[in-house]
């Protein structure tokens with residue numbers, strides 16, 4: 195159902211004040227309307243009315259970011275001619291205007307308006323209504339960017355006006371800021387997460403004839419990075435409890451050709467790095483973190499990115515820290531490696547038009563760096579929101595017998611890139627949720643060793659049974675900083691509804 199939304203004066207003021215519970219509920223209404231590509235209709239008498247009111251409530255109003263946001267997504271409505279019959283003429287005008295539109299709802303907290311206008315509703319009721327009818331997307335980045343509209347536009351202007359678009363000040367500053375965030379000495383911005391891993395491997399002189407240990411349960415990019423260098427990925431099974439590589443199985447996979455181990459921090463949870471680093475030390479191997487899904491996660495208090503010889507990050511838009519396009523980075527404490535990666539990523543060149551190796555073009559661009567700088571400021575808050583959602587899910591699913599919730603190991607502070615459950619009837623549950631308007635995803639439906647791309651390695655169904663079981667049973671529920679607790683409650687109640695059907699009746 196599509197509504198035409200009207201904000202009355204007091205709703206506008208609450209939105210602009212941006213403080214307290216009511217303001218945050220109204221922001222939720224605002225975001226849900228704007229992300230459905232609708233405009234909000236404002237019937238604000240005039241600036242002369244609204245500013246004195248704002249100033250009287252807030253001392254000296256200066257939240258122009260909010261005002262811009264409101265005006266950029268609003269239409270100012272014309273009011274029809276009316277014969278005044280209500281005691282409050284402003285309310286009657288609002289009601290008469292709303293009446294001219296399809297499915298109008300006036301968002302207001304005003305008791306007089308709520309009792310006199312059949313179009314009026316308070317924001318809590320409205321939110322309940324839309325969550326009941328509106329589908330819940332798996333990941334909606336629009337509200338997130340909506341919230342950052344002004345700083346992102348300013349970042350864009352900064353880059354546009356600088357006249358310098360590749361390897362400039364924004365990249366330099368982002369590299370410093372992200373290195374500081376990861377507590378490493380170096381950060382090199384690159385084109386994407388796959389390149390970040392590939393460049394680390396090349397920087398470590400890994401290539402044809404070498405072997406690199408990788409998890410059997412990961413996104414295929416981890417394996418592809420190895421293959422691009424000419425080396426061979428050697429899979430090791432994960433622990434079923436954490437979904438991350440099982441350190442106890444790593445040593446058995448080491449051969450004279452092994453040069454490195456890639457530990458992936460899957461779904462936001464850090465791999466058990468101490469035993470992995472210990473076995474690597476023993477055999478003189480390099481360790482690389484694939485931190486594409488774990489920006490800000492910690493291992494025994496230390497941030498990912500600083501836990502091995504080097505780490506590769508992806509800033510794909512859906513990641514915890516995402517650009518508005520493709521982007522990636524390498525972090526390391528090894529100055530020599532950092533310099534080499536910078537050179538290889540820039541056509542194999544340190545001095546313009548002098549090429550030491552056959553490099554590639556994989557650079558973080560100024561625009562993405564400027565966006566990432568703004569988004570990095572929000573990462574802590576966004577990760578905390580993800581954690582809150584995960585705790586909500588965990589608590590609600592504690593008594594659901596068929597459903598296996600994610601186990602967080604004691605050493606890790608997960609950043610919940612994905613909330614991944616396991617369920618014996620995964621596909622049926624996913625269909626039931628889809629039919630109820632809730633989007634889910636599978637991370638991932640086919641393990642790398644069974645992908646056509648890797649048929650040359652001759653693995654078969656059954657080669658890596660734990661990874662295969664995971665891929666058959668996992669289901670990712672919606673998760674992200676855009677999500678509201680109302681939406682989470684809707685998802686929880688639908689999962690519980692599914693679970694309440696007797697096993698044989700779950701035919702959906």
Ligand SMILES: Cc1ncc(COP(=O)(O)O)c(C=O)c1O
Nearest residue numbers: 386387388413415416486508510
């Ligand atoms: C675990 C993992 N590694 C590597 C990558 C590759 O990152 P990108 O898409 O930026 O190339 C991804 C991205 O999805 C990933 O999830």
